[in-house]
Amino acid sequence: MGKSNSKNKKPAGKEIIVIGNWKMNPTSAVEAKKLFLDVRKSVSKTERIKVVICPPFVFLESLGKLVSLKNRHFSLGAQDSHFEEKGPRTGEISPTMLRSAGVRTVIIGHSEKRESGETDEAVNKKVLASLKAGLAVVVCVGESNREQSGKHLFVIRHQVRTALRDVSKSDFKKVIIAYEPVWAIGSEAVDVITPRDLHQMSIYIKKVLSETHSSELARSVPVVYGGSVDVGNARSLVFEGCVDGLLLGRASLDVQIFSNILSEIEKGE
Ligand code: PGA
Numbered sequence: 001m002g003k004s005n006s007k008n009k010k011p012a013g014k015e016i017i018v019i020g021n022w023k024m025n026p027t028s029a030v031e032a033k034k035l036f037l038d039v040r041k042s043v044s045k046t047e048r049i050k051v052v053i054c055p056p057f058v059f060l061e062s063l064g065k066l067v068s069l070k071n072r073h074f075s076l077g078a079q080d081s082h083f084e085e086k087g088p089r090t091g092e093i094s095p096t097m098l099r100s101a102g103v104r105t106v107i108i109g110h111s112e113k114r115e116s117g118e119t120d121e122a123v124n125k126k127v128l129a130s131l132k133a134g135l136a137v138v139v140c141v142g143e144s145n146r147e148q149s150g151k152h153l154f155v156i157r158h159q160v161r162t163a164l165r166d167v168s169k170s171d172f173k174k175v176i177i178a179y180e181p182v183w184a185i186g187s188e189a190v191d192v193i194t195p196r197d198l199h200q201m202s203i204y205i206k207k208v209l210s211e212t213h214s215s216e217l218a219r220s221v222p223v224v225y226g227g228s229v230d231v232g233n234a235r236s237l238v239f240e241g242c243v244d245g246l247l248l249g250r251a252s253l254d255v256q257i258f259s260n261i262l263s264e265i266e267k268g269e
Helices: 003-009 029-043 057-064 095-100 120-132 151-163 195-212 215-220 234-239 255-266
Strands: 016-021 049-054 074-078 105-108 136-141 175-179 223-226 245-248
Touching: 016 105, 016 175, 016 223, 016 255, 029 049, 029 057, 029 074, 029 255, 049 105, 049 255, 057 074, 095 120, 105 120, 120 136, 120 151, 136 151, 151 195, 175 195, 195 215, 195 223, 195 234, 234 245, 234 255, 245 255
Parallel strands: 016 049, 016 245, 049 074, 074 105, 105 136, 136 175, 175 223, 223 245
Antiparallel strands: none
């Protein structure tokens, strides 16, 4: 497919965001460097996709040296941040430290952090501190179970509203919402969402944002999906699910799978 063709298929101005969350992988700096460089190479072949790779903290500094800050299509992210800039917080990393290591985006409120006790209020503090330090934030929201009664919608509403409390209008330019239903994440996943259900949820998230802010702002905030995305479902989730991108866990650890997912998305609708 020629350049102009793929551009024609792309909805005007719309860029697809693909975030790779490496979680606690790989186990050595050598493997991390190899994976990072391989992924960087596969990204150079894409036109419409913006990739953010989020390795474990310990690899950030060295991998940050392999990314050009001018490259809009490939950047470095982190998986979490503390909400304070410095101080007596054993084992924690601050947003300012992340920025100085070359990180431009940080995932906040991942369900695996929430599972170990992170509250909506802590998520909000982290979001505000990260934005203040100049980072873009990927705010994760997602229900543990789906219920016929629609109760999960209230969970999402509460998570979105609390996480983004007090975020200024100008800072919203640096906010991405990742909808990640907990039941669809990881090897224990019981199911993957249908594009139709995903579309409904992305509309719902926009509705919540338009209640708290404005419909114009709601339209401008990207919503991405995460949870058992693979080569077979990536394209339909993005284009039929009408989201702005994907958050990949396992699929970001294998360069072949990752690059096949990028190629699927490049094909467009
Ligand atoms: P998964 O993880 O793609 O391995 O399901 C997604 C995530 O937790 O962000």
